Amino acid sequence: MIHITIHDKACRGCQLCLDICPTNVFTFDAAAAKATVAHEEDCIGCLSCSYLCPSGAFRHEEHRIVKNFYRDCEFLSRMEKFL
Amino acid sequence: MPELLEQREQLQATMTFLGAIASGIEQAIGESANSISYLAGKRLGMQFSEHAPKTDDIEEALSFVGKVLQENDCLWQFEPFKVHNRPGVISHSEQGDEVMLVFRECMIRQSLFKFGHHQKGSLCNMMYGFFSGALKNIMGKESSLEILHAGENGCYKRLVVFKKS
Numbered sequence: 001m002i003h004i005t006i007h008d009k010a011c012r013g014c015q016l017c018l019d020i021c022p023t024n025v026f027t028f029d030a031a032a033a034k035a036t037v038a039h040e041e042d043c044i045g046c047l048s049c050s051y052l053c054p055s056g057a058f059r060h061e062e063h064r065i066v067k068n069f070y071r072d073c074e075f076l077s078r079m080e081k082f083l
Numbered sequence: 084m085p086e087l088l089e090q091r092e093q094l095q096a097t098m099t100f101l102g103a104i105a106s107g108i109e110q111a112i113g114e115s116a117n118s119i120s121y122l123a124g125k126r127l128g129m130q131f132s133e134h135a136p137k138t139d140d141i142e143e144a145l146s147f148v149g150k151v152l153q154e155n156d157c158l159w160q161f162e163p164f165k166v167h168n169r170p171g172v173i174s175h176s177e178q179g180d181e182v183m184l185v186f187r188e189c190m191i192r193q194s195l196f197k198f199g200h201h202q203k204g205s206l207c208n209m210m211y212g213f214f215s216g217a218l219k220n221i222m223g224k225e226s227s228l229e230i231l232h233a234g235e236n237g238c239y240k241r242l243v244v245f246k247k248s
Contacts, residue, residue, distance in 0.1 A: 022232030022239040023166050042166045044185045046234025066188055066236050 002043045003061040010057035011035055017049040017058070095197065102198020105206040116205035124212025131155050132217040141173055141180050141244055144221045151217055159210060161186045164239070179224070179245040186210070186238040202233035218244060
């Protein structure tokens with residue numbers, strides 16, 4: 001399962017992560033004015049929160065990074081028929 | 084190795100070309116570009132799944148679609164996904180059966196990034212068409228694939244397989 005950490009001091013409470021997340025992983029702690037992780041198990045690993053966060057407050061672990069397949073030699077060798 | 088490098092250049096050029104076509108066609112004909120991509124995907128889906136086994140079970144049908152993609156070297160891996168507040172992977176409605184899908188590796192997404200084009204555009208409808216064509220062959224039913232979120236490292240889509248009318 002993907003593990004998400006929000007750096008407490010970095011989060012400015014802008015809620016952009018809440019707006020972008022398609023599976024509502026985050027909630028907003030109004031008292032602390034910060035985003036918190038509520039349903040980590042729902043994270044699909046799209047990394048949109050991480051890309052969007054102005055403070056770079058997110059850290060994802062155990063997620064799969066999609067490779068640039070066109071740089072992968074093994075995959076390239078299978079692509080001939082498409083060219 | 085030089086052959087492979089040449090092939091890599093060709094592939095990257097093709098991807099950029101694909102992005103340029105998508106961009107150009109959207110500007111030229113607007114929303115009709117979606118239908119063109121959809122129909123191209125549907126044709127591909129029907130062609131690739133011509134000899135796929137038939138089933139009425141949606142989960143089995145999805146595994147057949149995945150296999151069809153893999154056998155044809157299409158880098159469009161997907162998996163059914165269940166969020167915590169849904170009772171199961173498949174939910175049933177009056178329309179039909181609904182499954183949420185996560186797409187990780189995607190040839191289209193990478194082509195769009197390579198050209199610098201936005202996501203959720205006309206080319207993304209190709210996958211909708213592919214599923215539509217493949218599921219028509221495998222289950223004999225119509226379906227829709229709606230993009231709920233297009234992310235940098237994955238996309239989230241809703242597949243509805245409609246009841247037979």
